[in-house]
Amino acid sequence: MTTMQPTPKATTQGSIEHYDAVIIGAGVGGLYALHHLRTMGLSVRVYDGAAGVGGTWWWNRYPGARVDGPGSPFYCYTFSEDLMQEWDWAETQPDQPSVLAYLEYVADRLDLRRDIQLETWIRDACYDEAAQRWTVETSAGVRISAQFLVCAVGTLSAPNSPDIPGIQTFAGECYHTGRWPQTPVSFAGKRVGVIGTGSSGVQAVPEIAREAAHLTVFQRTPQYSIPARNRPLDPEVTRQVRENWAAIRAQLNANSVGMPFEMSQRLACEDTPEQRLALYEDLWQKGGFHLLFSSYADLLTNKEANRTLAEFVRGKIREVVRDPKTAEKLMPDYYLGTKRQLLDNGYYETFNRNNVTLVDLREDPIQEITPTGVRTTTGNHSLDMLVLATGFDAITGTLLRLNPKGRDGVSLQEKWRARFDTYLGMMIADFPNLFMIHGPGSPSVLYNMPLGAERESGWIGDCVRYLRERGLGAIEPTPDAEKSWDREVTDLANTTLYPLTDSWYTGANIPGKPRQFCVHLGGPLYFQRLSEVAAKGYEGFVFEQERRTEVVAAF
Ligand code: N01
Numbered sequence: 001m002t003t004m005q006p007t008p009k010a011t012t013q014g015s016i017e018h019y020d021a022v023i024i025g026a027g028v029g030g031l032y033a034l035h036h037l038r039t040m041g042l043s044v045r046v047y048d049g050a051a052g053v054g055g056t057w058w059w060n061r062y063p064g065a066r067v068d069g070p071g072s073p074f075y076c077y078t079f080s081e082d083l084m085q086e087w088d089w090a091e092t093q094p095d096q097p098s099v100l101a102y103l104e105y106v107a108d109r110l111d112l113r114r115d116i117q118l119e120t121w122i123r124d125a126c127y128d129e130a131a132q133r134w135t136v137e138t139s140a141g142v143r144i145s146a147q148f149l150v151c152a153v154g155t156l157s158a159p160n161s162p163d164i165p166g167i168q169t170f171a172g173e174c175y176h177t178g179r180w181p182q183t184p185v186s187f188a189g190k191r192v193g194v195i196g197t198g199s200s201g202v203q204a205v206p207e208i209a210r211e212a213a214h215l216t217v218f219q220r221t222p223q224y225s226i227p228a229r230n231r232p233l234d235p236e237v238t239r240q241v242r243e244n245w246a247a248i249r250a251q252l253n254a255n256s257v258g259m260p261f262e263m264s265q266r267l268a269c270e271d272t273p274e275q276r277l278a279l280y281e282d283l284w285q286k287g288g289f290h291l292l293f294s295s296y297a298d299l300l301t302n303k304e305a306n307r308t309l310a311e312f313v314r315g316k317i318r319e320v321v322r323d324p325k326t327a328e329k330l331m332p333d334y335y336l337g338t339k340r341q342l343l344d345n346g347y348y349e350t351f352n353r354n355n356v357t358l359v360d361l362r363e364d365p366i367q368e369i370t371p372t373g374v375r376t377t378t379g380n381h382s383l384d385m386l387v388l389a390t391g392f393d394a395i396t397g398t399l400l401r402l403n404p405k406g407r408d409g410v411s412l413q414e415k416w417r418a419r420f421d422t423y424l425g426m427m428i429a430d431f432p433n434l435f436m437i438h439g440p441g442s443p444s445v446l447y448n449m450p451l452g453a454e455r456e457s458g459w460i461g462d463c464v465r466y467l468r469e470r471g472l473g474a475i476e477p478t479p480d481a482e483k484s485w486d487r488e489v490t491d492l493a494n495t496t497l498y499p500l501t502d503s504w505y506t507g508a509n510i511p512g513k514p515r516q517f518c519v520h521l522g523g524p525l526y527f528q529r530l531s532e533v534a535a536k537g538y539e540g541f542v543f544e545q546e547r548r549t550e551v552v553a554a555f
Contacts, residue, residue: 010045016143016144016145017142017144018043018133018144018145018146019043019044019144020042020146020148021045021147021149021464022136022148022150023037023044023150024046024047024149024152025047025048025055025151025153025437026047026048026054026055026107026116027054027056027103027157028056028103028450029055029154029437029456030048030055030150032079032450034115036460036461037150038115040461042464045115045144045146046115046116047117047121047136048116048117048119048120049119049121049139050118051118052104052118053103053104053112054100054104055152056156056157056178057096059157059178059179060200061182062203062389063185063204063208065095065096065203066094066099068093068199068203068228068343068344069289069343070260070261070448071089071094071230072093073089073233074259074260075449076102076450077450077451078249078450078451079454083109084245086109087102087105088238089238090232091230092231092233093288093343093345120139121138121139122136122139124136124137125149125402125404125405126404126409127404127405131547132433132473132547133145134146134433147433147473148435150436150437150460151399151402151404151434151436151437151439152436152437153399153402155394155445156391156392156394157392157397157398158397158398158400158401159388160390160391160393160397160509161176161390162388163511164195164366164368166369169369169371170373172372172383172384172385173185174388176388177200177201177387177389178391187211187212187385188211188212190384191373191382191383191384192212192384193215193373193374193381193383193385193387194216194217195374195389196218196220196388196389196391197217197219197220197221197222197223198223198340198391199340202342202344202347204387205347205350205356206346206347206349209350212355213355214355215355216381216383217356217358217359218361219358219360220361220362221502222330224310224332224341225343225348226343226344227284227287227344228287228343229286230287230345248260253451253455254524255523255524256523257446257523258447258448258523259289259293259448261289261293264297266297267298267302267305268299268305268309276295276308279295280308280309280312284312284316287343292309299337300335300337300498301495301496303497306335309336310336313332314331314332317330317348320348321351321352322352326358329358335500335501337497338500338501339501339503339504339505340445340505359381361376364377391504393509393510393513394504395444396416396440399412399436400412404434406428406430406431406432407431407432407476412431415430415431419486420514420518421479421482421483422482423477423541424442424477424530424540425440425441425442425443425489425520425526426439426441426442426459426460427477427541428477428482429481431476432476432544435463437453438452438453440516441489441518442456442519442526443521445505455530459531459534463534471546472543472546473545474544475538475541476541478540480540481539485540488529489517489519489521490517492522496521498521499517
């Protein structure tokens with residue numbers, strides 16, 4: 001564990017506080033970036049609009065919210081063996097309160113809170129070319145200056161509130177899953193409607209159905225869901241992970257999604273249909289992403305291979321859901337895995353309950369929301385509560401809503417009007433000294449996010465050190481570097497089936513959003529690219545000499 005350090009000194013000039021770095025966001029990315037930059041000796045201030053640390057895990061308190069990836073003990077920070085030894089996870093798929101408790105523990109253990117200002121939204125961010133610094137303004141109108149702006153704003157943090165006619169008129173309770181209230185929400189005795197059947201919807205639906213008088217699920221696109229098979233975490237697994245932490249960490253770093261999966265090297269066509277079925281059945285029973293990652297290597301690149309697994313999962317839906325008409329409505333028809341793969345705990349089984357109705361919006365679309373419910377083409381659904389599980393303006397939405405202004409006052413909304421250009425997913429031409437964690441063009445949502453945040457923060461720290469050691473005041477990528485990075489990300493994506501599906505990965509869920517698959521699919525290759533660029537003196541970047549003299553770095 002890093003020893004505790006005094007907060008490096010910030011300075012105040014006039015009414016403006018000066019820091020070396022301002023970090024926006026106190027979630028998984030921002031917390032680690034604070035720790036890392038502060039350990040390097042920088043003065044750092046973190047701002048977050050929430051009333052607590054945790055980012056996405058602070059906001060997403062809807063019933064059933066839990067890690068729907070490989071989970072514990074791998075969805076966590078890896079940099080500190082002490083954290084790994086000290087924190088006990090109870091379940092394989094920790095629930096939202098457990099992940100939040102973990103992040104709160106990290107914040108306390110690393111004494112991060114003294115440099116975090118909560119309930120403070122950053123409303124504006126402008127680059128001052130003469131000073132080579134960013135000025136940010138809080139919701140309270142306070143201005144802060146920093147040489148570096150680190151945007152750890154989250155990839156799934158700008159809620160998508162659907163523009164359905166009449167939505168504002170609904171007189172009952174209405175909650176978006178990504179802005180769930182801090183106070184308990186009761187479904188008892190209520191008629192509840194859930195709009196949306198992505199990861200949040202499939203997690204919430206079984207929980208709400210258990211308590212509500214009646215639940216109506218409004219589904220636009222059926223999705224494939226795999227049983228998560230959440231269970232108590234075997235203490236033996238924890239013991240082994242703790243004993244072999246260095247090796248496990250190396251394994252996570254080498255894995256293409258930063259997870260402890262054995263990635264299959266075998267092609268689907270190398271097995272007979274019977275062998276494939278046996279393998280799929282085995283992995284279905286095991287639960288989680290194993291079905292996708294540990295079965296065949298070509299499921300996300302070969303349409304025919306993908307079809308074999310898709311057909312298997314469709315068969316499972318028919319097996320589980322007793323009413324054949326309902327089962328048919330639940331039948332997905334895109335390439336499995338090309339929307340964010342869902343994991344559930346009893347989702348399809350929920351449609352066997354007497355108090356649950358599925359409305360297929362493809363055949364019976366919503367006409368309007370009224371004060372008393374939802375009116376579809378065929379009739380009215382009276383509701384006391386509406387749950388919007390309608391997702392997010394993913395990856396780029398939050399930063400675009402902040403809309404920082406870079407060189408010559410160019411706004412990010414102008415810059416990203418047609419394409420989300422970045423270099424390495426980390427920096428943007430015309431926005432010097434602005435770093436992103438999990439930005440467009442990084443592996444972000446298709447990588448173990450705490451681990452990705454650590455590795456990206458490490459690169460940011462190295463870059464800052466490089467500048468400071470050479471008396472450089474600003475760094476930004478060249479437009480050419482952005483173009484070639486865009487090609488690299490796009491070429492990688494085009495080797496897969498991802499771009500063929502409308503999803504939030506491609507921006508298709510937000511009307512008017514440019515279609516672009518902006519996740520780098522290279523995994524370890526991405527981090528190797530980061531290291532290579534740094535080793536070549538930050539190839540693809542341009543620098544300015546330090547111009548300022550008045551603000552002395554605490555470095
Ligand atoms: O959002 P989504 P989410 N009328 O965009 C529907 C992460 N996550 O919050 O597919 C009717 O996936 C929309 O329909 P369609 C995870 O990465 C992680 O569920 O666009 N329906 C879809 O069904 C995940 O992928 C955890 O046709 C409308 C749904 O709403 C990401 O967050 C847990 C509509 C939105 O699904 C987002 O998941 C939960 C409209 N106007 C989430 N607009 C973990 O545990 C949208 N929909 C880690």
